[in-house]
Amino acid sequence: MINRGSLTCQVDEQTIEQWHCHEHHGRRDRGFQYSDSAIQTALMLKSFFGLPLQALEGVINSIFQLMDVPLTSSGYSCIYK
Secondary structure (H helix, E strand, C coil): CHHHHCCCCCCCHHHHHHCECCCCCCCCCCCCCECHHHHHHHHHHHHHHCCCHHHHHHHHHHHHHHHCCCCCCCCHHHHHC
């Protein structure tokens, strides 16, 4: 029963490599810093946990820090756009 509250996350090397956008995709705004999959991942976590955007940014950064992964979350305004 105790392990039901456990949160386990894995990030593979391919995900780390694809987190940042490396090419111009023809759209404006985001500054091409984060990939579409990074934004979609953030939005899935937002929906799953029911978080506001500012709290979502903190949660994602906290998860990456705990996992010792060299990534950061996009800003909440970037996710909003």
